[in-house]
Amino acid sequence: MTRKEKDITTEEKIKGAARKVFTQKGYAATRTRDIAEEAGINLALLNYYFRSKEKLFELVMAEKVGELFGMLVPVVVDHSTTLKTKMEKIAATYIDTLEKNPGLPLFVLSEIHRRPEWLSQRVPIADIFKKSSFMQQVREKRPDIDPMHFFMNALGLCVFPFISSPVFIGAGVINRNDFKKLLQERKSLIPVWMNAMLKA
Amino acid sequence: MTRKEKDITTEEKIKGAARKVFTQKGYAATRTRDIAEEAGINLALLNYYFRSKEKLFELVMAEKVGELFGMLVPVVVDHSTTLKTKMEKIAATYIDTLEKNPGLPLFVLSEIHRRPEWLSQRVPIADIFKKSSFMQQVREKRPDIDPMHFFMNALGLCVFPFISSPVFIGAGVINRNDFKKLLQERKSLIPVWMNAMLKA
DNA sequence: AAATATTTTAATCATTTGATTAAAATATTT
């Protein structure tokens, strides 16, 4: 094993552990000892490689914010696709991605709620709107209603089930397998529902 | 000031401060000193009245979970109202209530995500489904689709804007006043959208 | 092989935090 391979191995181990524990517990409830245990390394290495808990968190957070909102950018700015196609892509992309990391939206939105400064210089969310073919297409279809409604609806129909699933599964209202089926069904249902709302 | 008035005053001061700080910061990021400062009392009084940070949190959390889900119960079990009326009531109740406490859903859902045991014995969420006229009415209209979809949609359309608003307001995509207007518009739009989705 | 560089470890530290306590202050009862 060369030095470069080893370097990536330990550093990546810590990052991977940080992604997992921060997403599960949030920044404040995560101890550096938790991350070290998850990574299988000595605690001092966290500071050796990343300087502090805070700096490690900043790295993870930037990545996670990009992960949550980055999926939107290529879809909503694409002037060559119809609104319907955009809806299909958004639904499929979000549901597939979040199925692999269901804790992502709650983590990102919680930390942004606690510390709004996480947004302002890291991800060009405003750009999603400035260059948005999606918003323009929505406005054309429904000039009488603020397109922001439909944007939030599209996002909410995809994301909200992941945010609320701990409640429903935890209360025994639905089990994990049935929930997964529901999510898959939503990939095709969401575009239909979005279209129906635009016509209502 | 009688003993009873003073008793309620100090204890209620602490509770009120706890509601505010826990909702803003979450359990882990809240120090007991933060609550004491917010309440304008000596730190020791928190333990004198509530025994521990954890017990105080349990009180607040039970109340908040009730606040978030309790709004649903009378609406979804009411066999005498149409589905449309139920949708109107859900939208109006949620939007009015959450406007006064926009941090409530994110706080409750985050803490439940971190500690699912918060649910199991405190709020009869499963009962919302067992006795639900709402689910029955949805099933009658769309026997081909799991009514859970529509339940999550109804809840999501109301709640998700509050959850995501820190992102949109923080990124400068919309300002607070315009956001408030959007919320008010949603009170009448959500039932229309729900109806459209049921017919799609 | 020796020197140098990098990574890792165990131990330690300063600070923070939730909780406790003795004493003082205030309120209530006799």
Added chain:
DNA sequence: AAATATTTTAATCAAATGATTAAAATATTT
């Protein structure tokens, strides 16, 4: 007024936490 009860305060504590450090181990270079 005196005794008793309740509330409040300032000080303190033990445990936990993020971070640091000297030394050891390992890897790389000469």
